Amino acid sequence: xxxxxxxxxxxxxxxxxxxxxxxxxxxxxxxxxxxxxxxxxxxxxxxxxxxxxxxxxxxxxxxxxxxxxxxxxxxxxxxxxxxxxxxxxxxxxxxxxxxxxxxxxxxxxxxxxxxxx
Amino acid sequence: xxxxxxxxxxxxxxxxxxxxxxxxxxxxxxxxxxxxxxxxxxxxxxxxxxxxxxxxxxxxxxxxxxxxxxxxxxxxxxxxxxxxxxxxxxxxxxxxxxxxxxxxxxxx
Numbered sequence: 001x002x003x004x005x006x007x008x009x010x011x012x013x014x015x016x017x018x019x020x021x022x023x024x025x026x027x028x029x030x031x032x033x034x035x036x037x038x039x040x041x042x043x044x045x046x047x048x049x050x051x052x053x054x055x056x057x058x059x060x061x062x063x064x065x066x067x068x069x070x071x072x073x074x075x076x077x078x079x080x081x082x083x084x085x086x087x088x089x090x091x092x093x094x095x096x097x098x099x100x101x102x103x104x105x106x107x108x109x110x111x112x113x114x115x116x117x
Numbered sequence: 118x119x120x121x122x123x124x125x126x127x128x129x130x131x132x133x134x135x136x137x138x139x140x141x142x143x144x145x146x147x148x149x150x151x152x153x154x155x156x157x158x159x160x161x162x163x164x165x166x167x168x169x170x171x172x173x174x175x176x177x178x179x180x181x182x183x184x185x186x187x188x189x190x191x192x193x194x195x196x197x198x199x200x201x202x203x204x205x206x207x208x209x210x211x212x213x214x215x216x217x218x219x220x221x222x223x224x225x
């Protein structure tokens with residue numbers, strides 16, 4: 001059974017940093033594309049970042065501030081978020097992609113990140 | 118960037134109705150289109166990938182069609198569990214892999 005469990009969310013001041021983690025199990029973690037999708041309160045879904053064997057990708061609004069990475073020895077996906085802004089406030093979902101594409105067949109429960117002074 | 122536009126934004130329907138949601142891409146995405154269902158307070162669930170392929174475990178009343186720039190999600194006979202918000206997502210092989218703004222399906 002595929003499971004994705006996020007952790008690391010919380011309240012942070014503008015300009016601060018936070019690292020989200022996503023512990024994955026039930027599939028061959030190294031083989032699949034992984035991503036982060038966020039949802040601001042009352043809003044729609046926004047793809048944030050993805051990682052594959054070809055490298056990493058980001059939406060323009062987080063480029064230079066967020067870094068996606070994976071630790072294959074721990075089956076864990078990360079999102080390091082620096083220089084946080086109030087508009088980054090959202091529920092962040094970790095999601096499993098397919099072998100070659102960034103559509104998502106399994107999602108974590110979400111981690112709430114609140115950026116506020 | 119490829120922009121995704123869904124219509125309508127809100128749809129009111131009754132149990133047993135056939136409903137169709139449309140998603141338009143600002144440029145051709147071939148068949149790289151997925152549909153998701155989301156209920157309040159929960160993560161999205163994948164329904165359809167590659168425009169018309171039903172994800173495992175999804176009821177056959179859900180179907181997807183289209184290619185290029187215009188796509189549809191059809192629910193053939195609405196069930197109580199189907200009232201939710203639906204999103205399309207393009208995953209044409211270049212980011213950003215944008216979602217549509219969502220279509221909220223509620224009970225008439």
